[in-house]
Amino acid sequence: MLNNMWTRRSFLGKSALGAGAVISGEAAIQLLSTTRVWAAAAQGDLDILNFALTLEFLEADFYMQANAAADKLFTDQRSKDLFKLIGSDEAAHVSAISDTITKLGGKPVAKPTVKYPDGSFTDYKSFLKLSKTFEETGVGAYLGQAGAITDPAILQAAAGIFGVECRHAALVGKIAGLPAEGGVYMGATETAKTKDEVLAAVKPFLS
Amino acid sequence: MTKDANELFDGQPVLEFESDADRRGFLKYAALFGVGATLVACGNNKSGGGSPAASSSPSTAPSASPTDDTSAFGQGDLGIANFALTLEYLEADFYAKGVAGGSGLLGDLLPLIQPIANHEAAHVQALTQLITAAGGKPAAKPTTKYPDGTFTDKMKFLMTASVFEETGVKAYHGQVTRIQDKKVLAAAASIAGVESRHAAILADILNQKQVPSPVEAHAPSSEIVAAVKPFLGS
Numbered sequence: 001m002l003n004n005m006w007t008r009r010s011f012l013g014k015s016a017l018g019a020g021a022v023i024s025g026e027a028a029i030q031l032l033s034t035t036r037v038w039a040a041a042a043q044g045d046l047d048i049l050n051f052a053l054t055l056e057f058l059e060a061d062f063y064m065q066a067n068a069a070a071d072k073l074f075t076d077q078r079s080k081d082l083f084k085l086i087g088s089d090e091a092a093h094v095s096a097i098s099d100t101i102t103k104l105g106g107k108p109v110a111k112p113t114v115k116y117p118d119g120s121f122t123d124y125k126s127f128l129k130l131s132k133t134f135e136e137t138g139v140g141a142y143l144g145q146a147g148a149i150t151d152p153a154i155l156q157a158a159a160g161i162f163g164v165e166c167r168h169a170a171l172v173g174k175i176a177g178l179p180a181e182g183g184v185y186m187g188a189t190e191t192a193k194t195k196d197e198v199l200a201a202v203k204p205f206l207s
Numbered sequence: 208m209t210k211d212a213n214e215l216f217d218g219q220p221v222l223e224f225e226s227d228a229d230r231r232g233f234l235k236y237a238a239l240f241g242v243g244a245t246l247v248a249c250g251n252n253k254s255g256g257g258s259p260a261a262s263s264s265p266s267t268a269p270s271a272s273p274t275d276d277t278s279a280f281g282q283g284d285l286g287i288a289n290f291a292l293t294l295e296y297l298e299a300d301f302y303a304k305g306v307a308g309g310s311g312l313l314g315d316l317l318p319l320i321q322p323i324a325n326h327e328a329a330h331v332q333a334l335t336q337l338i339t340a341a342g343g344k345p346a347a348k349p350t351t352k353y354p355d356g357t358f359t360d361k362m363k364f365l366m367t368a369s370v371f372e373e374t375g376v377k378a379y380h381g382q383v384t385r386i387q388d389k390k391v392l393a394a395a396a397s398i399a400g401v402e403s404r405h406a407a408i409l410a411d412i413l414n415q416k417q418v419p420s421p422v423e424a425h426a427p428s429s430e431i432v433a434a435v436k437p438f439l440g441s
Contacts, residue, residue, distance in 0.1 A: 085418055092421035139400060146396050152384035159383045159396060160422035163376060166400040167407035167418050174319075174408060181322045184408060188329035190400035192393070 042150045046106040049097055051195065052158065055141055056093040057111045058202055059134050062120075063087030066131075069121040079124075079175055083131075086168050093161055100154070115207045128176040135169035136186070137201045138162075140193030166190060275385055275427045284391045285343035287382045290428055291395065292334040294378055296348045297435055298371050299327035304358050305368070312361055316412065320368075323405050330398050337394055349439045365413055372406035373419070374434050375399075380425030399423075 066073055067087050074080045098108040119126045142162035149155040173184040181187070193201075280289035302324035310317040335345045356363050379399035386392045403423060410417045 082417070089418055089421040096422070143393075143396055143400065147389045147393060156380070156384050156425070157422060159380055159399070160425070162396065163380065163400060163403040163423035164418055164421055166403040170404035170407045171411060171417050174411060180318050181325075184319065185322050185326065185401065185404050188326040188401060189333070189394075189397035192397070 045149055045151050045154050046101060046104055048145045048149060048158075049101050049104070049106070049154065050109045051145070051198075052142065052161070053094065053097045053101065053109055054112055054206075055138055055198070055202065056090055056097060057109075058114055058205060059138065060087070060090040060094045061111070061114050062116070062130065062134060062205075063090055065116075065121055066127060073121055073124060073127060075124065082171060082175055086131075086171070089164055089168070093164075096157070097161075100157070113207045114205055116205060128172065131172045132169065132176060132178075133201065135165055135172055137193065137198055138165040139169050139186075139190055141195075141198040143190050144192040144194055144198070146192075275381060275429075277382070277385075277428045280346060281343060284386055284388050285338060285341060287386055287395070288334055288338050288341075288343070288391060289346040290382070290431075291379065291398070292331065292338065292346050293349055294375055294431070294435065295327055295330040295334055295398075296346075297351055297438055298375060299324070299331045300348075300351045301353070301367070301371060301438075302327050304353075305364050307358075312358060312364060314361065316361075316365075319408060319412070323368075323408075326401055326405070330401075333394065333398070337391070341391075351438055352440065353438060365409060369406070369409040369413055369415065370434075372402055372409055374426075374431060375402040376406050377424050377426040378428070378431040380423050381427055381431065383425070 063083055063086055066083055070080050070083070074083065101108040116130065117126065120130055121127060139162065142158055142165060146155065146159065146162070149158055169186070170184050176183070178184060277286040277290040280286040280293065302320065305312055306317065306321050306324045313320050338345045353367070354363070357367055358364060376399065379395055379402060382395065383392070383399075386395060407417045410419075
């Protein structure tokens, strides 16, 4: 379903621009997935990456389906553009994490079979609600795992993805017209979620 | 769901203290980070609990890379925390001035910007408490200066805000792998995520790219210091 060739090309293609004093996120993850000489990876890190990959698969699939229905689902250009952007980010996360697991000598989990409530891609409000749920779950999931990651390069990349999930969560909250505090922002600090909490949140969407 | 220390960081306590006095000192800090008091574990000895996070107070190990050096702000994690505190002081000061006149400067954008001002002030307080509780000396509030028109021209204010937020994001991400102590990492990460939200919203307001890359960029401290230097000093 997911066009991996396209997402990988766009992701690594952009990374060539990452030269310069500021290390771009793309460069960081390119380093992570292509040029690093891997020592034996800690099993814990591989487990965390596969946990993250499952979430990213779900998010990427969700936005891919939404964007396929864009003409009916989104009524203005602004929302079309935003969800296209978010969708491409999630697809990039899937590619990068999969590549990283492979480079580490691990086996990426298969893409899960997913299901969504009726109307998820025809009713804009239902879509926004799900989108916000997925993004906030992603935020809490990455933060919840940060302390358990042992490899610095993986930590750097996971933190970088976490920050982007935070951006998405805020942008979805804003375009949904939610209150600034408690909708766009969720307080002065982000809140971690345990693996169990994350799995409970996404379980209804995995079949 | 009732959480306990074993559930934060998925089994690794983020906040663990040598003594109960230290634990009490951190409770205010813990509350600021949205962490329930029950999450705060108290280790009676350094190797207690068998947890990898059962570390002592923030590390004072020398920095690993000279390009990322934060030793001007203090050694190890305390230096990193003071580096972050200096940036947060600047941001807090900037937003406090921006919202000082109510909606005078920002008009109908005030509801989106006022929370940012509140967050930055909370970050200053949280980092100050973190540093103090770890036995360090919090950096003093820097003197700040801004170009003419920063607080009278809405666009100028918003563009400066955007620069501060993107700089803040890169600053935190530049320190992620240098942080030794898990509780400092937890604090830094939970703040960094909020800076990402701010950055995205400001970019959205300004019709700029809300997500510059699928993974946040990071920059060494020397670059961050150079970026904010024009705003520091009288």
